[in-house]
């Protein structure tokens with residue numbers, strides 16, 4: 001078991017561009033497993049390598065359908081735009097509205113080195129974009145339109161540190177995203193995932 005410690009705002013590793021994984025080996029698998037554990041312990045919906053001191057292009061995401069582990073992920077398609085509230089495990093207690101694409105398609109390697117494609121909308125799209133930003137040293141606070149107090153509004157707190165907060169707000173945002181996705185589909189003819 002690999003012991004990983006969360007890194008917080010001010011730690012230079014969070015601002016470094018993470019390096020691609022060259023060999024998908026057992027060590028990378030073990031790191032990903034440990035990242036999933038840290039994410040679950042903190043009730044997060046995503047975690048990127050630099051957040052646990054690993055400057056490699058690896059992320060884990062779990063928006064409630066089980067963990068997704070991605071190696072060298074890249075966004076290959078972005079559709080639409082929507083604003084919602086985010087937080088970050090590396091910046092506890094800070095929340096703000098961020099504009100993100102409403103749907104993304106990401107390609108990556110899985111933990112067995114196989115190429116995968118993931119289409120996400122709503123919270124999954126947002127989590128993927130937030131985590132991939134971490135790999136380039138970009139934090140959500142760089143993109144905040146408006147900071148909000150933790151209890152304010154109906155947006156989800158991405159990577160929230162409190163399960164109750166996350167659950168209550170995730171539902172609201174998914175409903176909200178659902179409505180927006182319908183609009184996006186009409187405009188763009190794109191069908192999001194269910």
Ligand SMILES: [Zn+2]
Pocket residue numbers: 087088089090130134159
């Ligand atoms: Zn984050």
